[in-house]
Amino acid sequence: MKIFTKRLVIKTSKRFQIINITSEVEKAVKESGVSEGVCLIHLPHATAAVILNEYEPRIVEDYLKWIVETFRPGGGWRHDEIDDNAHAHLASSIIGSGRFIPISRGELVRGTWQEILLVELDGPRDRSVVIQVLGE
Numbered sequence: 325m326k327i328f329t330k331r332l333v334i335k336t337s338k339r340f341q342i343i344n345i346t347s348e349v350e351k352a353v354k355e356s357g358v359s360e361g362v363c364l365i366h367l368p369h370a371t372a373a374v375i376l377n378e379y380e381p382r383i384v385e386d387y388l389k390w391i392v393e394t395f396r397p398g399g400g401w402r403h404d405e406i407d408d409n410a411h412a413h414l415a416s417s418i419i420g421s422g423r424f425i426p427i428s429r430g431e432l433v434r435g436t437w438q439e440i441l442l443v444e445l446d447g448p449r450d451r452s453v454v455i456q457v458l459g460e
């Protein structure tokens with residue numbers, strides 16, 4: 325079994341932002357040479373998340389609206405006394421900081437409307453994305 329690891333750095337420019345990283349992940353899968361296996365996308369961060377879903381301007385606005393309404397930045401959280409980003413820790417915990425996607429015939433197995441999206445919850449920052457490909 326092969327294990328291939330690649331680390332990207334994505335610069336975010338806003339406090340809340342959705343960035344489509346699908347093509348970078350697909351490129352890593354090609355570079356790995358793996359044809360049957362699995363791809364892990366992992367953010368080594370506590371205030372960002374990864375989702376696997378549609379990338380269309382209105383739904384992107386809806387994701388961010390849902391995040392703000394659900395996790396309420398400045399909503400009286402205890403952790404805000406330290407660095408004013410409790411909402412980002414909460415959202416990252418619930419949404420998740422990674423995803424697994426199967427690889428078959430050298431391609432990520434994704435639905436038509438499944439893009440790999442980095443969710444910035446407390447930017448702007450430099451975000452690392454660890455892509456690990458395991459397989460044959």
Ligand code: ZN
Pocket residue numbers: 403406407408409410413
């Ligand atoms: Zn914090």
